[in-house]
Structure formats: structure tokens, C-alpha cells
Amino acid sequence: MVPVQTMDPASSAPLVREVMTTKVHTLRLDDSLSEAANLFEHERFHHVVILERDRVFGVVSDRDILKALSPFVGNVIMERPQDIGTLKKRVHQIMSRKPVTIGPTETVAAAAEKMLAQRVSCLPVVRDDGTLLGIITIRDLVKQLVTATTVETSVPQTDCCL
Numbered sequence: 001m002v003p004v005q006t007m008d009p010a011s012s013a014p015l016v017r018e019v020m021t022t023k024v025h026t027l028r029l030d031d032s033l034s035e036a037a038n039l040f041e042h043e044r045f046h047h048v049v050i051l052e053r054d055r056v057f058g059v060v061s062d063r064d065i066l067k068a069l070s071p072f073v074g075n076v077i078m079e080r081p082q083d084i085g086t087l088k089k090r091v092h093q094i095m096s097r098k099p100v101t102i103g104p105t106e107t108v109a110a111a112a113e114k115m116l117a118q119r120v121s122c123l124p125v126v127r128d129d130g131t132l133l134g135i136i137t138i139r140d141l142v143k144q145l146v147t148a149t150t151v152e153t154s155v156p157q158t159d160c161c162l
Helices: 033-043 062-068 081-088 108-118 138-154
Strands: 026-028 047-052 055-061 122-126 132-137
Touching: 026 033, 033 047, 033 062, 033 081, 047 132, 055 062, 055 122, 108 122, 108 138, 132 138
Parallel strands: 026 047
Antiparallel strands: 047 055, 122 132
16 A cells, blocks of 8 residues: 655645535435436536445445436436336445545645555545545546646746856
């Protein structure tokens, strides 16, 4: 496992709390795949955090939903009762259990290392007591990279050695 370090506050490395998304979509363990699918379709995001007693219990991605639902759902010609039945499954049946999480004071680099090491595309950001604060995704990391690169390239260079 890749070692994750907490950043020294005096350092200028960006922290998870500075780049995470705070508007996190959540569902409960017994919510249906129909509810999850509707949420994904209308809100246009890729991960939903599953909570129980205000603690993070799992994560469901849009890909998990696609894999779990029958490909015939919504096709009036081919849809069968068993296809519609897949919408009644509960999110706890398909969620990733024991999700990999991160704290808000970890560095963005530590988040990226953790995502790579654990082969996940998001990390719920949690307090010490396990309550949800936000989520950091691959998209957040890319935005941070673009921001950092833009700032770096916009700094004027001096010709010191001509």
C-alpha cells in the first residue's frame, strides 16, 4: 500500500478540502436502483455515496448501475417483467462495500496515490468520526492539475543566461 502523509500546514501543497466537491449525492442502503438511476440521469454525476446512520457504508458508480440493470429496461418492444424487476434491487446489493476514504487535511497528491493504489475513481472525504464532508474524484484531480499547470505557465520567465 502507498504511504499517505498528512501535509504540514506551512506547506503550499493543495489539500483535499480545497479541491473536493462538497455537494455529494447520497442514498441509503435500502434505496432502489430505480432511485439511483434517476438520480444519475437527472444530476449528471458519476458516484453516489451510500450512508447509514450518517456514516459512509458504500459507493455506487454510474457503471455499477449500468451493469446491474437489464439492458432492455425502457425498450418498449423488448422489456420483460424480469427486466423491470432489476429496478427494484436495492443499492446495498451492488455497492462497493468498505469504501476507501480520505480525510480533508490529506494532500491532493495523497488522494491521487490512494486512488491509484486502490484502483478507485473517487474517495469519500470523511471526518475522524466517519461522517461525510465531501467527495474527491478523478475529475477534481484533473481540475486541480489544470489549475496548477495554468498558474505555473502564466508566471513570467526571465532570460537569465542569454
